[in-house]
Amino acid sequence: MEENRTEASAASKPARARNRRGEGGRLREDIIAAAVELLDEAGDERAITLRSVARRVGIAAPSIYPHFPDQPAIMLAVVRREFAELERGLRSAVEGAGGDPRRRLFAICEAYLEFAQTHPERYRAMFGGLWMPTLGDSSLTEADLSALGAETLHVLVDALGACVAAGQAASTDPFADAVALWLGLHGLAHQRAVTRAFPWPEDIADRVITALAHLKDA
Incomplete structure (x- = not known):
């Protein structure tokens, strides 16, 4: 019904x-x-x-x-398309930020948060808040699920690695710290969406990025 x-x-x-x-x-x-x-x-x-x-x-x-073949296959295609769109947005942010690694990292993070705010339904579907994929779905494989978002994460890993190479970040494991940074951004995006009345500090995103990326003083 x-x-x-x-x-x-x-x-x-x-x-x-x-x-x-x-x-x-x-x-x-x-x-x-x-x-x-x-x-x-x-x-x-x-x-x-x-x-x-x-x-x-x-x-x-x-x-x-x-x-x-079925609805889960359509949802997988939707999620793949939106991850590709997110990746394009992040790479565009890198290109527009100039040559400074720290500025590029911040531009990527800001573009990520903007995507989540602009497309909340798509964002929730991408990360399982709406669509909960399972390997029991006939059209899904473990490789399908593990690959979702991999390229967008690599953009963040590369940007943090560039900050380390430039002496702007103290990370000793850019991949692990990029994952932590993504989790921080994801948590902030989610809470902004569901807790609209909270008095967020104006620089909360900068604090999250600086702390989790182990950035040094500018």
């Missing part, structure tokens, strides 16, 4: 024109984009079903099967 109400509320599009030969990839991307729209609107992965996605794209539900 709940699923029917959710699906009924999803806006549908007119029937989609049939793809020309070789355009199956475009339909796959349309399916993922429709799932992201539904997630943004409902804030709940339960709004993403084969029927609701098909209705949003303007196709029959069976047309999804050549691209995705």
